[in-house]
Amino acid sequence: MPNADALRPEDAAEQLTAVGRRFHARGWVLGTSGNFSVVTSRDPLRLSITASSVDKGALEPSNIIDIDDTCGVHGGYGNPSAETLLHLEIVRRRGAGAVLHTHSVWGTLLSDSHGLDGGLTIEGYEMLKGLDGVRTHEHREWVPIVANDQDMTRLARVVGITLDRDRAAHAILLQRHGLYTWGATLADAVRHIEILEFLFETMGRTATYRSRGGQYGTAQDS
Amino acid sequence: MPNADALRPEDAAEQLTAVGRRFHARGWVLGTSGNFSVVTSRDPLRLSITASSVDKGALEPSNIIDIDDTCGVHGGYGNPSAETLLHLEIVRRRGAGAVLHTHSVWGTLLSDSHGLDGGLTIEGYEMLKGLDGVRTHEHREWVPIVANDQDMTRLARVVGITLDRDRAAHAILLQRHGLYTWGATLADAVRHIEILEFLFETMGRTATYRSRGGQYGTAQDS
Amino acid sequence: MPNADALRPEDAAEQLTAVGRRFHARGWVLGTSGNFSVVTSRDPLRLSITASSVDKGALEPSNIIDIDDTCGVHGGYGNPSAETLLHLEIVRRRGAGAVLHTHSVWGTLLSDSHGLDGGLTIEGYEMLKGLDGVRTHEHREWVPIVANDQDMTRLARVVGITLDRDRAAHAILLQRHGLYTWGATLADAVRHIEILEFLFETMGRTATYRSRGGQYGTAQDS
Amino acid sequence: MPNADALRPEDAAEQLTAVGRRFHARGWVLGTSGNFSVVTSRDPLRLSITASSVDKGALEPSNIIDIDDTCGVHGGYGNPSAETLLHLEIVRRRGAGAVLHTHSVWGTLLSDSHGLDGGLTIEGYEMLKGLDGVRTHEHREWVPIVANDQDMTRLARVVGITLDRDRAAHAILLQRHGLYTWGATLADAVRHIEILEFLFETMGRTATYRSRGGQYGTAQDS
Numbered sequence: 001m002p003n004a005d006a007l008r009p010e011d012a013a014e015q016l017t018a019v020g021r022r023f024h025a026r027g028w029v030l031g032t033s034g035n036f037s038v039v040t041s042r043d044p045l046r047l048s049i050t051a052s053s054v055d056k057g058a059l060e061p062s063n064i065i066d067i068d069d070t071c072g073v074h075g076g077y078g079n080p081s082a083e084t085l086l087h088l089e090i091v092r093r094r095g096a097g098a099v100l101h102t103h104s105v106w107g108t109l110l111s112d113s114h115g116l117d118g119g120l121t122i123e124g125y126e127m128l129k130g131l132d133g134v135r136t137h138e139h140r141e142w143v144p145i146v147a148n149d150q151d152m153t154r155l156a157r158v159v160g161i162t163l164d165r166d167r168a169a170h171a172i173l174l175q176r177h178g179l180y181t182w183g184a185t186l187a188d189a190v191r192h193i194e195i196l197e198f199l200f201e202t203m204g205r206t207a208t209y210r211s212r213g214g215q216y217g218t219a220q221d222s
Numbered sequence: 223m224p225n226a227d228a229l230r231p232e233d234a235a236e237q238l239t240a241v242g243r244r245f246h247a248r249g250w251v252l253g254t255s256g257n258f259s260v261v262t263s264r265d266p267l268r269l270s271i272t273a274s275s276v277d278k279g280a281l282e283p284s285n286i287i288d289i290d291d292t293c294g295v296h297g298g299y300g301n302p303s304a305e306t307l308l309h310l311e312i313v314r315r316r317g318a319g320a321v322l323h324t325h326s327v328w329g330t331l332l333s334d335s336h337g338l339d340g341g342l343t344i345e346g347y348e349m350l351k352g353l354d355g356v357r358t359h360e361h362r363e364w365v366p367i368v369a370n371d372q373d374m375t376r377l378a379r380v381v382g383i384t385l386d387r388d389r390a391a392h393a394i395l396l397q398r399h400g401l402y403t404w405g406a407t408l409a410d411a412v413r414h415i416e417i418l419e420f421l422f423e424t425m426g427r428t429a430t431y432r433s434r435g436g437q438y439g440t441a442q443d444s
Numbered sequence: 445m446p447n448a449d450a451l452r453p454e455d456a457a458e459q460l461t462a463v464g465r466r467f468h469a470r471g472w473v474l475g476t477s478g479n480f481s482v483v484t485s486r487d488p489l490r491l492s493i494t495a496s497s498v499d500k501g502a503l504e505p506s507n508i509i510d511i512d513d514t515c516g517v518h519g520g521y522g523n524p525s526a527e528t529l530l531h532l533e534i535v536r537r538r539g540a541g542a543v544l545h546t547h548s549v550w551g552t553l554l555s556d557s558h559g560l561d562g563g564l565t566i567e568g569y570e571m572l573k574g575l576d577g578v579r580t581h582e583h584r585e586w587v588p589i590v591a592n593d594q595d596m597t598r599l600a601r602v603v604g605i606t607l608d609r610d611r612a613a614h615a616i617l618l619q620r621h622g623l624y625t626w627g628a629t630l631a632d633a634v635r636h637i638e639i640l641e642f643l644f645e646t647m648g649r650t651a652t653y654r655s656r657g658g659q660y661g662t663a664q665d666s
Numbered sequence: 667m668p669n670a671d672a673l674r675p676e677d678a679a680e681q682l683t684a685v686g687r688r689f690h691a692r693g694w695v696l697g698t699s700g701n702f703s704v705v706t707s708r709d710p711l712r713l714s715i716t717a718s719s720v721d722k723g724a725l726e727p728s729n730i731i732d733i734d735d736t737c738g739v740h741g742g743y744g745n746p747s748a749e750t751l752l753h754l755e756i757v758r759r760r761g762a763g764a765v766l767h768t769h770s771v772w773g774t775l776l777s778d779s780h781g782l783d784g785g786l787t788i789e790g791y792e793m794l795k796g797l798d799g800v801r802t803h804e805h806r807e808w809v810p811i812v813a814n815d816q817d818m819t820r821l822a823r824v825v826g827i828t829l830d831r832d833r834a835a836h837a838i839l840l841q842r843h844g845l846y847t848w849g850a851t852l853a854d855a856v857r858h859i860e861i862l863e864f865l866f867e868t869m870g871r872t873a874t875y876r877s878r879g880g881q882y883g884t885a886q887d888s
Contacts (some may be wrong), residue, residue: 130697253635327642
């Protein structure tokens with residue numbers, strides 16, 4: 001991942017700030033929800049990550065913390081996000097160069113409505129082709145849903161197990177909490193967020209729409 | 223609340239203007255709805271509050287009025303918001319440093335649909351952790367709904383009684399009118415608005431979504 | 445209406461341009477839909493009105509036409525809006541200083557769903573107080589719905605008859621077409637648009653929400 | 667189409683960049699979805715088209731590729747859009763000066779729900795008058811829906827056959843993929859996108875709204 005490795009912390013801070021303002025404008029990181037990270041060095045591992053409890057609509061480069069793989073802080077103001085362990089887990093197990101977490105209305109709704117199923121299947125949409133390595137709309141994407149937990153060590157372990165079990169997954173939903181996705185570069189991760197948030201809204205609206213009686217069918221309806 | 227006490231009226235005016243434009247962009251204070259205040263002095267109590275009948279999308283610092291606890295005007299143009307008494311009631315009973323009132327579609331819808339219940343319960347959402355003092359998504363938040371009233375003295379009294387009765391509440395809904403929330407600082411109150419508006423939209427869309435037959439369940443469904 | 449009478453055509457053009465960009469950002473005047481006018485002189489009557497077929501998201505002062513009460517053009521480029529006769533009818537019968545027409549999704553939906561009723565009743569909402577002369581949320585607003593017609597002379601006559609019949613109305617909906625409202629000043633008309641579009645969306649979402657079975661009631665439900 | 671023919675590639679790049687940012691702000695081209703082209707020369711045919719896999723929210727003039735009718739690249743960085751063959755097909759068979767493809771939630775939803783019908787009928791809406799050559803809201807617009815396909819040569823052939831069969835159509839939907847429309851100029855094509863996206867949202871919301879039991883009727887209901 002040369003482009004991720006080449007990144008200087010000050011450039012990472014600028015880029016994450018722009019991402020935060022962009023997602024806040026869409027309503028995907030309201031309150032102080034959401035957190036974002038990008039790898040600036042592989043060996044030793046160094047991560048630039050948003051500080052805890054900051055308003056993403058007013059994000060400043062100084063709100064980006066430079067940390068190592070033990071959560072040691074090497075730069076920036078404030079504490080690293082409470083969910084830093086999840087970012088590190090994803091970076092380690094997926095070799096991701098960037099990890100993004102959004103907290104949208106539709107992601108929250110689907111993580112809730114499909115909670116008992118343990119996940120969500122998305123298939124047949126052209127938009128799926130924007131996910132890394134997907135070549136056709138006939139792709140079947142499984143988005144695992146993990147129960148929410150305030151014990152971050154335990155939650156990180158469950159996320160790790162889920163990443164190892166569902167090796168093809170491009171994302172994870174935390175129930176009634178939100179979306180985690182990643183990419184080789186920050187641009188890839190941003191693309192994954194936009195694609196998955198689009199698909200969550202489309203699926204949510206389609207399910208509501210179908211409630212009118214389902215006289216509309218599609219080739220893929222069983 | 224040092225950060226609230228330290229605030230100069232001219233800085234308060236700048237900050238409230240930015241909040242107004244931000245919420246107007248989201249469609250939460252259309253028409254001339256909504257009003258915002260921040261405490262600039264505790265003793266004697268001084269409040270900077272939006273003037274009555276101003277367009278929040280074109281809010282200017284001159285639209286912010288500097289008043290005392292008898293509604294006496296000490297600066298700014300126009301009259302203080304017609305709902306100033308509600309702001310003073312909240313400041314007194316909660317020791318709030320800022321009070322914000324939005325008037326969104328989803329807040330209006332839920333304040334209407336849950337009107338007979340006298341309030342609304344929100345629980346199980348990670349977003350609740352953004353509310354002051356809440357540490358887990360398992361928190362159960364009760365948002366009391368008060369009948370709307372044009373007699374501001376009477377409405378302020380009912381709001382006061384409600385604040386004393388529901389001591390854990392972070393907000394109040396006025397039926398078919400909108401949301402009141404507050405915080406130690408303006409930033410805390412802004413965060414509360416974004417969190418509650420997010421949760422109202424999520425609950426409203428979930429209830430509509432479930433109408434498809436409820437074959438989707440969640441761990442917390444009874 | 446001194447503030448309307450005092451307006452110079454060049455100032456009117458600037459103000460209408462800002463209104464157009466603001467409403468386009470909300471999605472209320474997509475395509476080249478919508479048209480806006482403001483009275484610059486009462487006697488003789490002179491109106492500044494948007495040109496026909498212009499993109500409201502890229503509106504320029506040169507797109508604003510200065511016309512008289514016979515639709516004679518005195519300034520600006522292009523032709524006055526095809527719906528100029530409706531603006532003149534409203535200015536004459538209501539003494540309006542500004543007339544605004546938006547074309548939103550929710551306005552179109554309600555003008556369709558309530559078409560056979562000949563109109564729409566809105567009551568019990570605090571937001572109604574933003575309508576000129578309304579003092580309480582208990583106000584009952586009747587918004588007449590007029591069948592759409594490509595014969596502008598005939599449509600203007602029907603609109604005129606409707607204005608005379610429903611003297612208390614603050615607005616008219618054209619079926620599957622959109623909203624017309626007005627005010628003593630441009631600011632009043634903008635406020636009326638934002639209030640009515642808010643109420644249309646709230647009513648539309650509430651009706652869809654209720655489809656879940658209506659176990660939610662409100663004090664005002666019959 | 668003089669205004670299309672007169673266009674210089676550098677001006678085309680500027681204009682397509684502005685269109686991309688405008689549609690991205692609406693959420694119509696999230697991820698790297700959507701692609702846009704404009705004819706800069708008729709004979710020989712030269713087309714300015716967005717590069718493949720670019721973020722439309724950060725589109726730069728350098729992302730616009732200057733190609734000929736054999737997809738030969740004459741300027742710009744990156745590869746022309748994977749869907750270039752569809753653009754060329756539309757330009758040839760409709761003599762279009764610009765072709766735009768968006769990928770919205772409502773377009774995707776309707777292309778899915780009406781997939782088995784082979785298309786979608788839109789009628790009775792004033793907004794239809796913004797489509798080239800349409801003079802009345804009583805117009806009946808048929809939007810054909812073509813099954814999605816990753817074989818672009820085959821898909822282009824099907825699109826071509828559809829364009830020849832449905833000669834009056836102003837647009838085509840690709841199932842679970844999105845909207846293609848065009849115009850004599852880029853401004854005409856932008857207007858068509860805004861109109862059709864508006865109508866898709868209106869029809870989608872109306873169908874959901876009617877699910878409440880249909881006690882609301884309209885003159886055109888059967």
